[in-house]
Every structure is written in C-alpha cells, then in structure tokens.
Amino acid sequence: MTTQTTASEIVIVGGGIYGASLAYQLAQAGKTVTLLEADDIAAGASGGSGERGVRANSRDLRELPIATVGFPLWTKYQEQFEGGVGYRRIGGLHLFNIPDGAHEHEVRGTMEAMTMVQNALGVSSQLLNRDETLEREPELSGDLIGSIYCRGDGVCDHTFATLAFAKQARKAGASLRTGTRVTEILHKKGRATGVGLTSGEVVPVGEKLVLLTNSGVLPLLKPVLQPQEILPVITQIPQMMYVTNPHDKKINHLLGHAYRKLSVKQIQDGTLMLSGGHSVAYSQAGRWKGSLRSTALGLADAIATLPFIDESSFLKVDASRVESCAIDGIPIVDTSAALQNTIYGFAWTGHGFAIALGFTKYLTDWIVGGEKPQALEVFSAKRFHEPFSN
Ligand SMILES: Cc1cc2nc3c(=O)[nH]c(=O)nc-3n(C[C@H](O)[C@H](O)[C@H](O)COP(=O)(O)OP(=O)(O)OC[C@H]3O[C@@H](n4cnc5c(N)ncnc54)[C@H](O)[C@@H]3O)c2cc1C
Numbered sequence: 001m002t003t004q005t006t007a008s009e010i011v012i013v014g015g016g017i018y019g020a021s022l023a024y025q026l027a028q029a030g031k032t033v034t035l036l037e038a039d040d041i042a043a044g045a046s047g048g049s050g051e052r053g054v055r056a057n058s059r060d061l062r063e064l065p066i067a068t069v070g071f072p073l074w075t076k077y078q079e080q081f082e083g084g085v086g087y088r089r090i091g092g093l094h095l096f097n098i099p100d101g102a103h104e105h106e107v108r109g110t111m112e113a114m115t116m117v118q119n120a121l122g123v124s125s126q127l128l129n130r131d132e133t134l135e136r137e138p139e140l141s142g143d144l145i146g147s148i149y150c151r152g153d154g155v156c157d158h159t160f161a162t163l164a165f166a167k168q169a170r171k172a173g174a175s176l177r178t179g180t181r182v183t184e185i186l187h188k189k190g191r192a193t194g195v196g197l198t199s200g201e202v203v204p205v206g207e208k209l210v211l212l213t214n215s216g217v218l219p220l221l222k223p224v225l226q227p228q229e230i231l232p233v234i235t236q237i238p239q240m241m242y243v244t245n246p247h248d249k250k251i252n253h254l255l256g257h258a259y260r261k262l263s264v265k266q267i268q269d270g271t272l273m274l275s276g277g278h279s280v281a282y283s284q285a286g287r288w289k290g291s292l293r294s295t296a297l298g299l300a301d302a303i304a305t306l307p308f309i310d311e312s313s314f315l316k317v318d319a320s321r322v323e324s325c326a327i328d329g330i331p332i333v334d335t336s337a338a339l340q341n342t343i344y345g346f347a348w349t350g351h352g353f354a355i356a357l358g359f360t361k362y363l364t365d366w367i368v369g370g371e372k373p374q375a376l377e378v379f380s381a382k383r384f385h386e387p388f389s390n
Pocket residue numbers: 013014015016017018019036037038039040041042043044045046047051052053054055158180181182183212213214215216217220237238239240263275321322323346348349350351352353354355
C-alpha cells in the first residue's frame with residue numbers, strides 16, 4: 001500500500017458538477033485541494049447528452065433560498081470564464097391545464113398561490129393567462145389555461161459546465177485525479193484521516209473530506225453510520241428523449257407542466273429534448289436504450305402539450321445516468337456523527353444541477369469559515385430521525 005506524503009487540506013471525492021465547482025471555489029479561496037474521481041470528470045449525472053434545466057419555477061420551496069443564491073452565479077461564471085459555462089438564461093414557463101377531476105378554482109388558486117410565494121421567496125414570478133402564455137409559446141396546445149413565468153430560469157450544457165469548472169479548478173491550483181475510485185474511508189478518533197483507493201494507495205486527508213459521489217455516497221458512508229443515522233435514499237435513472245423538429249418550430253423557454261411529468265427544451269441544434277418523465281428500471285450502468293413504457297408515457301405527455309411533436313421523428317433515447325433521490329424530495333447535506341471532519345451532499349433527486357452553485361457556495365463558506373451556514377440546516381439528515389427539528 002502506498003501513501004501520498006503531503007495531505008491536501010481538502011479531499012473531495014466525486015468529479016461531477018458538485019465536486020468540480022467546489023474544488024474551484026475552495027482553490028480560489030486559497031485551500032489546497034485534491035479531487036478524486038473514479039472515472040472521468042462528468043462521468044455521472046453531470047455529464048451526457050443534451051442540456052439540464054436551471055429552474056426555480058415550481059421547485060420545492062425549501063430549495064428556493066439556495067436557487068436565489070446560486071442562479072446569479074451561473075450568469076457570473078458564464079461571463080467570467082473564457083468560453084463560459086454553457087448557460088443560457090431563456091426564462092421558464094410552468095404550464096397549467098385543468099386535469100380530469102380537478103376544479104378550476106383550485107387550479108387557478110394554486111397558480112396564484114405559487115406565484116405569490118415564489119415572489120416572496122425572491123424568485124421573480126409572473127402569472128400569465130392563456131393568451132399571454134401563447135404569445136410567448138404559440139405552439140402550446142388548446143387545453144392550456146395559463147402559466148407561471150420565471151425570467152431567471154434557463155438551461156445549461158451540463159457536461160460543458162462541469163468540464164469548465166474542472167479546468168478552472170486545475171488553473172486555480174487544485175489537483176484533480178481521474179480513474180481513482182475510493183473504496184474506504186480511514187478514520188481515527190472521530191476524524192477521517194485518509195481514503196483508500198482500489199489501487200491500494202491511501203490519500204491522506206488534511207482538514208476536511210467531502211463526499212460528492214451522488215449514488216456513491218451511501219456505500220462509502222455505510223461502514224461508519226450510527227444506527228440512528230438513517231439516509232432514506234433510492235437510486236433512479238431518469239430518461240431523456242430527443243425528437244426532430246420537422247417544421248422548424250421555435251420553443252422559446254424551458255417548459256414544465258403542473259400535471260404532466262414533462263420538461264421540454266429546444267437544444268442548440270434546433271431539435272427537442274424531452275425529459276422529466278418516468279424513470280427506467282435501475283441498472284448500475286444505466287440503460288442506453290431507455291424503456292418503452294417511459295418512452296410511451298413521456299411522448300404522450302409531450303404531444304398533449306405541444307401537438308406538433310406528433311409529426312416529429314424519434315432521434316434517440318438516453319437513460320445512462322444514475323441519480324440518488326431522497327424520499328422527501330430534497331437533498332441531504334450534512335456531516336456524519338462518526339466523522340466530524342467529513343461533509344457529504346447527495347440525493348439531489350433529479351433536480352440538483354440547477355442549484356449546484358448555490359450549494360457549493362454554502363459548502364465553501366462552511367469549509368473556509370468553520371461554521372455550518374444556517375441555510376443548509378433544512379437539508380440535514382437529522383430531519384429523518386429528529387421529528388420537527390427543522
Ligand atoms: C437524466 C437526468 C436529467 C436531469 N435533469 C436535470 C435538470 O433538468 N435540472 C437539474 O437541475 N438537475 C437535473 N438532473 C440532476 C442533476 O444532473 C444531478 O443532480 C447533478 O448532476 C448531480 O451532480 P453530482 O456532482 O452530485 O453527481 P455526479 O455528476 O453523478 O458525480 C458524482 C461522481 O462521483 C463519482 N464517484 C462515485 N463513486 C465514487 C467513488 N467511490 N470514488 C470516486 N468517485 C466516485 C462518479 O463517477 C461521478 O462522476 C438530472 C439528472 C439526470 C440523470
């Protein structure tokens with residue numbers, strides 16, 4: 001077994017958007033940083049085809065404070081990094097119809113209440129009636145009654161962004177090592193002292209160990225978790241579909257729907273990306289061909305919302321990226337009782353890309369300042385075992 005002699009102050013495990021953007025911010029703050037990635041940078045949920053939605057609209061209200069801190073950072077780094085981060089602020093529409101069995105006053109009440117609370121929590125939101133919505137998106141279907149418009153929402157080439165942060169982290173002095181899978185956490189007296197790699201090498205930990213390995217967090221933490229530290233997380237594989245745009249229609253916004261599991265984006269080459277639908281059955285490597293069930297349900301929802309898609313041709317389906325999801329739908333960011341110098345963050349539940357820069361800003365504040373920011377309390381794991389703690 002070999003051991004690296006000098007410990008970096010911070011060892012980050014995981015080279016997705018979380019690990020890469022945190023490595024950049026900490027290196028900028030003057031910390032020595034080593035990042036260990038089992039595969040390549042952006043090999044997990046932060047990589048692959050298409051674009052990710054950067055959306056505050058209709059997000060869990062507990063996440064909005066993180067979004068309001070993180071969204072301006074997408075704009076900042078888009079301008080600051082040479083070549084940007086692949087971010088486009090195009091605005092988002094959350095669409096409403098009156099689904100079977102629902103009452104119109106309830107749907108309209110929901111629209112008004114959501115708009116009001118999003119504005120109160122700092123996310124600029126505008127209630128649009130049917131005509132105002134169709135003015136923005138003429139291709140939408142007839143059953144639409146209106147929408148909530150968030151001008152701060154957008155889309156991002158997630159692979160490009162993750163690679164851009166990795167590049168900038170290296171420039172700022174961080175050491176990013178790929179092909180280095182962590183198999184165990186070595187610890188003494190309640191502190192992580194190093195991590196063991198598959199190669200047998202031990203990488204020592206100076207001040208802090210940060211686990212940002214998505215579905216790989218639980219396997220690393222399991223040996224040290226105390227009985228009360230339950231982390232109720234499942235693993236999911238969301239499916240993305242791509243269809244042609246036969247009549248060169250224009251979709252101007254990031255589109256989501258209140259009652260259909262659907263997210264629509266027009267990507268840079270003009271074709272349409274359909275996601276947000278049903279996940280596929282889990283396999284460790286994902287399922288490149290997706291599933292027929294997920295495809296059928298997703299297409300039906302897409303066509304109900306944008307009827308012209310019925311004339312599109314199917315280009316490809318991609319269900320290759322694995323995501324960890326918490327049972328209450330919001331991330332888990334905490335430190336383990338047995339390892340006081342170890343922070344972990346995962347369970348982004350299918351919508352973690354947009355808020356990554358907000359979380360990694362707070363993680364940087366925590367690591368550099370020494371105090372856990374109040375804004376992260378709501379994401380503590382104690383919510384699963386200390387009733388009403390938040
Ligand atoms: C298909 C799909 C669509 C999505 N759409 C959206 C969207 O529209 N908007 C949005 O906001 N979010 C979306 N998400 C969620 C978002 O992409 C993820 O929440 C986010 O990318 C997670 O980033 P991460 O850095 O935590 O994880 P990852 O990108 O998965 O990175 C974790 C890394 O850790 C590495 N790793 C794992 N175990 C080990 C180990 N033992 N040792 C070393 N390295 C290890 C992995 O190889 C991986 O590279 C989507 C996710 C998927 C899968």
